[in-house]
Amino acid sequence: MKEKALHVLLVEDNAGDVRLLREMFSKERSDSFELTHLLRMSEAETHLAKGGVDIVLLDLGLPDGHGLDTVRRAHAVAPDVPVIVLTGLDDEALAAEAMNAGAQDYLIKGQIENRALPRALRYAIERHRMQTETDLFRTNQIQFKDEFLSHVSHELRSPLSAIRQFVGILLDGLAGEMNPEQREYLEIVLRNVKQLQSMINDLFDVTGVQAGKLRIDLQCASVSDAIVYTVNSLEGAAATKGITLSSDIESGLPSICADPTRVRQILVILVDNAIKFTPANGTVKVQARVCKDDPNVLLLEVSDSGCGISPEMTERIFERLFQASDPALAGRKGLGLGLYICKDLVGRQGGKIWASSSPGQGSIFSVNFPVFSLPNLLTPALRKWPTKGPITIVVTEVGSRAGWLSAEFRAEQCRTIRHLLQECLHSDLDVLLPKMGVAGAAELIFIVAVTDEIGGEAISKRIREQFDDSEHFQQTELTLLTSYQSLAAITPKVNESREGFLEKMATNIQELMKNETALRMVENG
């Protein structure tokens, strides 16, 4: 069978090198290679984009492209086409780097032996094909594993649900009175059911971590709320083990920029772990304070008087499926996923987590979070903005006529509202700021838009329409008030620094926020 000719793209600007390579190709059967020669990277990009190239021979010193950048550019246009780098004798180090950047191989000009060229090309293509296959296989496997875990955790929840229901029925005396011993045993069952339930949730979360799917809604969040919640829900477990659980929150603590549900989840994992590894009569303490070295960072610490961790383990404990090696100390094991999930969640909220400890001295788990501030929030958005043109702020206030159901339900509603508002944005320059927690049942959400007053009016009209169309919001008795204000007066001056402008804008928004809240209070009062 006749083999298909290989389409080789040679990108090289040195006429001498081109002649040499052409000569080598001419020694091969004329139907085995088809050579296209281009001088510039820009031409090569256009050619690659059209498709049909089997392999690229790429010089690293082109008139319009140099070094590793050329490899990356070739990859960007045609990720599936293998690249062989051509390099001079003195540039072998660079060639090796090119391999790291994705090149299949490198050939040193003037050192290509007779007949070595076609072999190098064919090998490169074959290697590339095998690599692609392996990658695909791995992706499929990971996907299968994630689907499997997600399926398993779903299927486990149903029988667990029935167990929990009937244990509850017995404990509440709905099937007759229990004697104290029976009650005690059933409480043990319930405790274990709850543990199983949280393990299943971990399993589910970890598939989310790997797929990068754990949802995080950054907003103005209170650390003390999260601490109070955690201490409340784990006090019982600590007391059962004879452990004193306490908290120490610095007064006047600023809010952080984080997802409150996730902050609670992180704290619960850390405190639960601390209780698990602390013997009877020990202490577990949660502390929160502003970082001494950086007022923009808030530090959370969970310290215990437990068995401690050896220094070489303080990093490994955040690995997936890591478990304490001494089961006698650990008591009941978990899945070894908690800290791994913590690390992912903290990292994705712009914070850091680390552990410090020495065996027998207890451990301290520290988490830091960025302090919530408007300039911090506006910085990434402002980077995209043009320097001139008025800026308008549309303020949407979301209230609820009745305190509605559970906190989780409310969080979900806020997400839905944010999605609704997202659709009302004018352009991709407009940003939606996370909700700013204010007192009471209402929340303030800001749209900062690069537009004039008329545009501001249009946005707030659109918001009202969307809201009126949404049956769901009306059913849940939500109220939505929008107003807008042009900030044309603070359009940046020619020589003004971005920081200065940001600062000014943040002050304006803060003023606006105060006014809005005051307005609402008048309405209510």
Next chain:
Amino acid sequence: MGNKKILIVDDDPDIRRGMHVRLKANDYDTFFAADAFSSVVEARKHRPDLIILDLGLPAGDGFIVMERLAKVPFLAVIPIIVVSARDGLGNQKRAIDAGAKAFLQKPVDDAELLTIIRKVLGEPAQQEKATLHHQGTI
């Protein structure tokens, strides 16, 4: 006035039974359906005040049930609480968008379920005898 009527839709007989015991003890009358088709039939027959709906059902799923109920004016007004083992992220939004009053993930905390039922039915909140998870504050 008679007891409020609740239709329990779940394909798992143990879960139906468990909910029945719990709801009966709280003075609700219960009716049952185990698949998407019969849930609409039972809803027509009994005109319940509330439906507790599972999502994974034979002969369709909870979302199809909600769609079908929504087409019949006198069934469309019945409030629905979705109770499912499916993950909360996407399904919660989908359920609420489809008109459900609340989404709870299995295993459900009975005290929470009862609180939500009362709220949805517009009944005064009761001092729950057995709220296992709100004991004491610091």
